[in-house]
Amino acid sequence: MRSDTDAATSQLFRRIEVRRDDLVALTQDLIRIPTVNPPGDVYTDCAELIGRRLTARGFSVEYVRAEGAAGDSDRYPRTNVVARIEAPRPGPCVHFNGHIDVVPAGQGWTVDPFGGVVKDGRVYGRGACDMKGGIAASIVAVESLLEEGLLTAGALEISGTVDEESGGYGGVGHLAKLGYFSRPRVDHVIIPEPLNVDRVCIGHRGVWWAEIETKGRVAHGSMPFLGNCAVRHMGAVLHRIETELIPRLAAKRTDMPVVPEGARQSTININAIHGGQREDHDGLPSPMVPDRCRMVIDRRYLIEEDPEAVRGEIVAILEDLRRSRPGFDYELREVLAFLPTMTDADAPVVRAVAAAIETVLGRPAQHVVSPGTYDQKHVVRVGQLKDCIAYGPGILDLAHQPDEWVGIEDMVQSAQVMALATLGLLGGDYGLRF
Numbered sequence: 001m002r003s004d005t006d007a008a009t010s011q012l013f014r015r016i017e018v019r020r021d022d023l024v025a026l027t028q029d030l031i032r033i034p035t036v037n038p039p040g041d042v043y044t045d046c047a048e049l050i051g052r053r054l055t056a057r058g059f060s061v062e063y064v065r066a067e068g069a070a071g072d073s074d075r076y077p078r079t080n081v082v083a084r085i086e087a088p089r090p091g092p093c094v095h096f097n098g099h100i101d102v103v104p105a106g107q108g109w110t111v112d113p114f115g116g117v118v119k120d121g122r123v124y125g126r127g128a129c130d131m132k133g134g135i136a137a138s139i140v141a142v143e144s145l146l147e148e149g150l151l152t153a154g155a156l157e158i159s160g161t162v163d164e165e166s167g168g169y170g171g172v173g174h175l176a177k178l179g180y181f182s183r184p185r186v187d188h189v190i191i192p193e194p195l196n197v198d199r200v201c202i203g204h205r206g207v208w209w210a211e212i213e214t215k216g217r218v219a220h221g222s223m224p225f226l227g228n229c230a231v232r233h234m235g236a237v238l239h240r241i242e243t244e245l246i247p248r249l250a251a252k253r254t255d256m257p258v259v260p261e262g263a264r265q266s267t268i269n270i271n272a273i274h275g276g277q278r279e280d281h282d283g284l285p286s287p288m289v290p291d292r293c294r295m296v297i298d299r300r301y302l303i304e305e306d307p308e309a310v311r312g313e314i315v316a317i318l319e320d321l322r323r324s325r326p327g328f329d330y331e332l333r334e335v336l337a338f339l340p341t342m343t344d345a346d347a348p349v350v351r352a353v354a355a356a357i358e359t360v361l362g363r364p365a366q367h368v369v370s371p372g373t374y375d376q377k378h379v380v381r382v383g384q385l386k387d388c389i390a391y392g393p394g395i396l397d398l399a400h401q402p403d404e405w406v407g408i409e410d411m412v413q414s415a416q417v418m419a420l421a422t423l424g425l426l427g428g429d430y431g432l433r434f
């Protein structure tokens with residue numbers, strides 16, 4: 001039995017190795033569909049590319065549009081694809097979930113961000129590492145298992161989902177509500193986000209986004225003392241964040257193995273600030289005291305922190321200013337909130353992927369936690385499925401940057417890891433024991 005499994009494993013690895021060019025071509029094809037979010041462009045084209053390919057390989061394919069989700073319209077439909085194939089015998093289901101949306105290209109590129117350029121053993125493009133390279137690797141991993149006849153028990157699923165970059169409500173969040181990420185349909189979920197080829201990502205920090213609005217009163221700009229300047233009030237808020245909150249957050253350390261190291265603490269980002277007159281016109285401004293200023297904050301917090309206290313820190317600053325600063329008034333609106341999540345290190349999917357990393361790469365896997373959230377939150381919170389991790393090719397730090405790329409060797413190796421881990425989780429004739 002053992003030697004059967006060993007022989008099957010080396011056959012499987014060879015199969016993936018010879019499909020290197022196919023893996024690269026699939027990654028390029030995915031990159032060339034500019035699924036930019038916002039606004040959520042050409043999602044259907046990308047979902048159909050994945051769907052057509054898997055239909056041809058015997059999967060049953062469903063398209064699930066998240067009608068009514070934020071951003072969904074006939075112009076920008078939130079189209080998800082879910083593909084499933086069953087083995088002859090019953091058994092657990094392993095699901096690979098990748099988000100098909102990418103963030104806008106932004107400035108600073110030296111190659112076409114949607115060209116799928118291949119250079120020096122890398123594929124370049126927006127979404128190369130986050131996460132079209134990962135989607136391609138998981139597809140090739142699963143196809144190779146099927147071609148080798150190794151799916152003897154259980155089921156395999158692959159989904160391509162939308163809107164991960166904007167919270168995932170129209171994607172995994174929507175599917176999770178419909179039962180696509182719950183038992184008994186699915187048992188193990190692997191999300192091929194770019195966390196580096198030798199790392200198992202067991203969870204993420206919490207997030208709390210809020211919009212603070214300070215209020216004032218308009219007046220002529222030459223007599224500011226007759227008005228009440230909302231921008232100066234926001235300056236006071238920023239000053240308190242800068243001098244009190246940021247040092248306090250930096251002192252909160254976590255036992256979560258967050259990478260990079262700089263994120264192993266609580267953080268806050270000032271995401272946007274808007275105050276005063278509009279600037280999107282060619283004319284000159286007129287002299288006015290601004291009566292409104294809005295700021296969006298992005299607070300990332302630790303599993304050791306209480307979400308209510310995270311909100312409370314900001315409220316305390318605002319309330320204190322209301323008491324101490326003449327003319328200060330504010331409103332606070334929550335934009336988005338997700339609790340931190342962390343899968344047990346001895347959960348089956350964690351052990352299977354860690355063991356596969358060690359076999360393929362010849363070194364032990366590192367267990368990490370992501371600084372930002374990803375779709376695991378919906379799987380765990382909505383689907384109530386704890387056996388979920390992120391594992392995929394690509395270097396985390398390159399995500400959302402200009403000249404984003406994914407290493408071809410990384411993709412091949414991570415496809416081998418995914419295939420071997422799947423074999424282990426499925427049980428059947430070639431299942432590994434952990």
Ligand SMILES: [Zn+2]
Pocket residue numbers: 099130131164193194374
């Ligand atoms: Zn991503």
